[in-house]
Amino acid sequence: MAAWRRPQAGDLLAEARRAFREEFGAEPELAVSAPGRVNLIGEHTDYNQGLVLPMALDLVTVLVGSPRADGLVSLLTMSEDADEPRRLQFPLPTAQRLLEPGTPHWANYVKGVIQHYPAGPLPGFSAVVVSSVPLGGGLSSSASLEVATYTFLQQLCPDSGAVTARAQVCQKAEHSFAGVPCGIMDQLIALLGQKGHALLIDCRSLETSLVPLSDPKLAVLITNSNVRHSLGSSEYPLRRRQCEEVARALGKESLREVQLEELEAGRDLVSKEGFQRARHVVGEIQRTAEAAAALNRGDYKAFGRVMVESHNSLRDDYEVSCPELDQLVEAALSVPGVYGSRMTGGGFGGCTVTLLEASATAQAMQRIQEQYSGSATFYLSQAADGAKVLHL
Numbered sequence: 060m061a062a063w064r065r066p067q068a069g070d071l072l073a074e075a076r077r078a079f080r081e082e083f084g085a086e087p088e089l090a091v092s093a094p095g096r097v098n099l100i101g102e103h104t105d106y107n108q109g110l111v112l113p114m115a116l117d118l119v120t121v122l123v124g125s126p127r128a129d130g131l132v133s134l135l136t137m138s139e140d141a142d143e144p145r146r147l148q149f150p151l152p153t154a155q156r157l158l159e160p161g162t163p164h165w166a167n168y169v170k171g172v173i174q175h176y177p178a179g180p181l182p183g184f185s186a187v188v189v190s191s192v193p194l195g196g197g198l199s200s201s202a203s204l205e206v207a208t209y210t211f212l213q214q215l216c217p218d219s220g221a222v223t224a225r226a227q228v229c230q231k232a233e234h235s236f237a238g239v240p241c242g243i244m245d246q247l248i249a250l251l252g253q254k255g256h257a258l259l260i261d262c263r264s265l266e267t268s269l270v271p272l273s274d275p276k277l278a279v280l281i282t283n284s285n286v287r288h289s290l291g292s293s294e295y296p297l298r299r300r301q302c303e304e305v306a307r308a309l310g311k312e313s314l315r316e317v318q319l320e321e322l323e324a325g326r327d328l329v330s331k332e333g334f335q336r337a338r339h340v341v342g343e344i345q346r347t348a349e350a351a352a353a354l355n356r357g358d359y360k361a362f363g364r365v366m367v368e369s370h371n372s373l374r375d376d377y378e379v380s381c382p383e384l385d386q387l388v389e390a391a392l393s394v395p396g397v398y399g400s401r402m403t404g405g406g407f408g409g410c411t412v413t414l415l416e417a418s419a420t421a422q423a424m425q426r427i428q429e430q431y432s433g434s435a436t437f438y439l440s441q442a443a444d445g446a447k448v449l450h451l
Contacts, residue, residue, distance in 0.1 A: 066191050067117065068119050071092075071191060072121050072189075072449055075087070075090070076123055076451070078137055079123050079135075079186075082135050083133075085125065087123035087124050087125050087187070088124070089211060089215075089451075090449035090451050091121070091446065091447065092207060092446065093202075093207035093210060093250075093445070094117070094119045094192075094446070095116045095119070095120075095192035095199050095200060095202075095249075096113045096114065096199045097198060097279065097281050097412050097440070098112065098113040098403050099114060099257055099279075099350065099403075100112050100346060100401070101244075102343060103302075103339065103373070103377055103379070104344050105241075105242025105243060105260075105262045106240065106242035107306075107344075108312075108314070109262055109263075109314070109315050110261055110344050110348055111262060112257050112270065112350055112351055113248040113258060114440075114443075115248055115442065115443045115444060116198065116281075116438070118191045118192045118438065118440065119190070119191060119192065119203065119443075120188065120203040120207045122187070123186065123187050124187065125185055126183065127182065127184055128182070131149070131150055131151070131183045132149055132151060132183055132184055132186075133183075134146065134148070134166060135186070136165055136187075137188065137189045137190075138190055142162065142163045142165060143163060147163065147166055149170070150183075151173070151181060151183055152173065152174050158170045164237070168204045168232060168233065169205075169208045171237065172208040172212065172228065175231050176212050177228065178216045178218040178219070181215055193436075196287075196410050197402075197403055197409025197410045198281070198409075199404075202233070202248075203249055206446050207446065209225055209228060210447075222251060223247070229246040230243050240295070240296055240299050243262055244262065247260055247267065248445070249445055252444055252445035253442075253444060255271065255441070255442055256270060256271055256272055257272045259351045262315075263315050270354050270355055271355065276417055278417040278419075279412065279413070279439070280420055280437060282410060282412075282413065282427055282436070283410050283438070284383040284409060285435065286381065286408030286409070294407060295405055298336060298377065298379070301336045302314055302340055304329070304333055305329045305333045305334070306337075308329050308333075309321060309328065314344075318341070319345075322334070322338060322341055335376040338372075338376050339377040340377075342368075342372055346365040346368055349361070350366070362399060363399025363414055366399030366412075367388075367399050373401070377406075379407060380402050383433055384406070384411055386432060387400070387435065388400045389430070391423055391426075393426060393430075394415070394422055394423045394426050396416035396418060396419025396422070397414075397415040397416075398414045398416075399413070399414050400413040420439060
């Protein structure tokens, strides 16, 4: 059973150019891409100022376009999973007339980045979006689109900010236009990903360090449960609120500052549910540090162990897994040559990530598909580069 190798950036670029010609009657002048990501470990820690360890994927969003002189933005998405309408037009924001979120929802990520873009004046533009990042799969299709939009706007009107400031603009777009109070991880990895490396991100200091992930004997298998989730639903903001409440009760700015012993000692100050949520986050920050150290020294068994601990904690303490994800993890762990497996992303569906020997991938995919009650989709991805300008 072969993993579904999504179209490469070159194929997507050709599709985007073709669609642009048909829609706008001319060749696009500019093209950019930005990747999706898989988080190897460090789940629900980013908005608690913790550590995360994502890698950029060779699943990407490509955006092609050209400036226009009438002050309008005209967009078309080729994504079949995007909500209708797939094309829309709106005027650029002014000081008197700001952009506002609305329908279609996919366009809110583009609008949010335009609204918060720090340089100006921006010209109007026409653009086509094509993506191989699955929507709602926990592989950050939203940040991929935000960062692609930002990189495109840079070609129209260069900015002078640091890369962290760019990530924060994209994060702000997601907060204010998509209503998702996400952390900074997805935007940073989409900007800073480097081929052959995962990226350890400290979400408090925003410092990053590259962690080697290019061993040809190693594979990263992403399994999509094909159960869709929406992080804008009540559960994600609720978890964030619970974490903030526990930090406040313990007199800390965030859970990053809390040790497990302090949490245990303050157990009576927080709700039972709040304690469980915090126990996951505090433990997960420690696990992420251990995982990065293990990867640096090539100890894949140790890395796999903390992946499994992470999944169990997300299932039992943070309660964001679901039967489908648990099934996928259990099936993967039954295969010889699998080091570890866990749910990845916000939860309630989406994907699992499995670290395994490259020689075991075919058997792993077969075993997972046999034991999974639904229909899984597989992606084998190398650690890839972040956002880039494409040559036309």
